[in-house]
Amino acid sequence: MQSSGEAPRLKKPSWKDPRLLIGLLLVVASTAGIVALLESQDDTTQVYAARVDLPVGAPLVAEDLVPMPVRLGEASGSYLRVADGIAERAVVTRLVAGGELLPLTAVGTSDELDRKPIGLTVEDPLPTGTAAGDRVDVWVSLRTDTNSYDEPQRLLEAAEVAELTVGESALGSSSSTLVQVLVEDETLPALLDALSNDARIAVVLNPGAGS
Known part of the structure; x- marks a missing residue:
């Protein structure tokens, strides 16, 4: 018989104790959740x-x-x-x-490229901020036999600008702009023909074409 002055002995936990098993499962689940969270944050x-x-x-x-x-x-x-x-x-x-x-x-x-960059020299300056990727319309005035020019006709619509190079005169002021536009193969001959016959070329910014 146990005396009243003795403290009760604590029983050593058993692997069959359901409370111990539940505790282990909670630890495992928590660890797995942390690992999954870290892996998802590093999923780059x-x-x-x-x-x-x-x-x-x-x-x-x-x-x-x-x-x-x-x-x-x-x-x-x-x-x-x-x-x-x-x-x-x-x-x-x-x-x-x-x-x-x-x-x-x-x-x-x-x-696979179906567009070729063609350089067009433009005397009239393009609007400030015009850059590669913008869209422009290209107008052509063909030279006549009387050394004059026909009414301008739009040859290219919404052509993409590949590159811009602004030239300078001897006094340092802008004189002309070399506009590299991307031309599809089907319209390339007409543009090259105009250039070879000294046609007047005008490039007009088409800000709504890319929207």
Whole structure:
């Protein structure tokens, strides 16, 4: 018989004790939840972004690209992944602005390009802020036999600007602008014919074409 002055002995927990099993399950579940949370926070994919503006037809080289960790879920498969590398002779098929992620739809080969950059010298300055990627209409006035010019006709509508180069006169003021526009193969002969016959060329910004 146990005396009243003795403290009751604590029983050693048993593996069959349901409270111990429940406690272990709670610890395991909590640990698994923390691991899953950490893994989801680190679920990033390395894709390429353009370091500088890449015009149409520009070859894809590592120097012009920068790896970018992104968390886009299923959408990450729409961009060029660093793990996939850069294919030989790959070029940009549309303008990719500096800092933009490189979409797979903008990557191809030179054989796939159906637009060619053609340089047009424009005397009248384009609006301030005009840049590569903007859309312009190209108007042509053909030279006549009497050394005059016909009424201007719109030859290209919403052509994409690939590059702009503003020239300077001897006094330092702007004299002309070389506008590189992307011309589709089907309209290329007409434009080249106009240029070879000293036609007057006018380039008009078409701000609503890209909207």
